[in-house]
Amino acid sequence: MHTTLIDAATLSQHLQDPKWVILDCRHDLMHPNAGFDSFAIGHIEGAQFANIDTDLSGAKTGADGKFLGRHPLPGRAALIETLRGWGISDDTQVVAYDAHGGMFAARLWWLLRWVGHPAVAVLNGGLVAWQSAGLPMVTHAERRTPGSLSEKSSLVPTVSVDDVLNNLSTQARTVVDARANDRYRGENETIDPVGGHIPGAKNRFFKDNLTADGRFKDSAQLKAEFAPLFDEPSKAIMQCGSGVTACHNLLALEVAGLPGAALYPGSWSEWVGDTTRPVATGNH
Structure with missing residues (x-):
């Protein structure tokens, strides 16, 4: 497997x-x-x-x-x-x-x-x-016989926007933002009309998980690079613009042998959908 x-x-x-x-x-x-x-x-x-x-x-x-x-x-x-x-x-x-x-x-x-x-x-x-690797590509599409996948207990945790909002006061968990640093700082209005980040969030651009050839860094290097962000993966929340690239950080954590972090699915795009939620800008 x-x-x-x-x-x-x-x-x-x-x-x-x-x-x-x-x-x-x-x-x-x-x-x-x-x-x-x-x-x-x-x-x-x-x-x-x-x-x-x-x-x-x-x-x-x-x-x-x-x-x-x-x-x-x-x-x-x-x-x-x-x-x-x-x-x-x-x-x-x-x-x-x-x-x-x-x-x-x-x-x-x-x-x-x-x-x-x-x-x-x-x-x-x-x-x-x-x-x-010189491996072939094709243009024809295939349809598979339907499968019989059954729904089982989730292997991964999530948090809601209310959980993230409550965390602003408790600071029980570390929020890690997977967006590029200009978006995190609030300087890319093309993608994020409302710029910035969740107060207290740290920045770990998902591309930092990769080597120059686009492959994932090895387990030891990833583990060392994530170490300064939080003490315990189960107390970390991964987010991004819309819950997509945050999954890249979650995969990198698994490769690093650091499972247990949660995904905030709505991420930044949900967060700024309510103007009463606070926003931070810059590198802090």
Whole structure:
């Protein structure tokens, strides 16, 4: 069972394995159709396309009319049906990849763990590593026989916006923001019209988890780099712009042997949906 990362050579040996499902998670936050367009041009054999906006996210507004963020979690039942539609069963090894260092694939990795499925890994180095190894791409899409994945107890914790708000006074947990530093400081209005960060949050840009070739740093290096941010993973909350790249930090923590941190799914986009919630700017 592969539960964190998998290399291109290993994946290439299982392209015809009926118990393996490969999902292409390419996406562009500024160009929503770019992921599928890239998939149509070429993808790993047997891969199916997973859309961040529709397959891996839920409605942006809750039943009470409150804004839940740009990429809220999908309903668990709806997600299970989507996963089954891709041919995933309880004994399926799932592999997710993208072309962005795992930026989007990590979201799928986390979601499967959220519904209790541990056999999911991210292709280390993504499509770049696959192509660098001289491995083939195809253009034809495949449909799998529906799977029978069952919903099990979650393997990962989450926190709500109220939990994060209450933490401002208790300071019981450390909030870690996965956005680029200019967004954290409040200096990128193109992506974050309301700039800044949750007061007290620390910054760990998700790309800092990667080496120059786009692969994850090794366990020891990741562990050393996360060490100054918090004492205990179970007392840490990972967030980002909309609950996507925060999952990259959560995957890096698993690689580092530091499991237990929680995801704040709504993240910054939900936080600033209510102007009464405080905002901090700059590097502090």
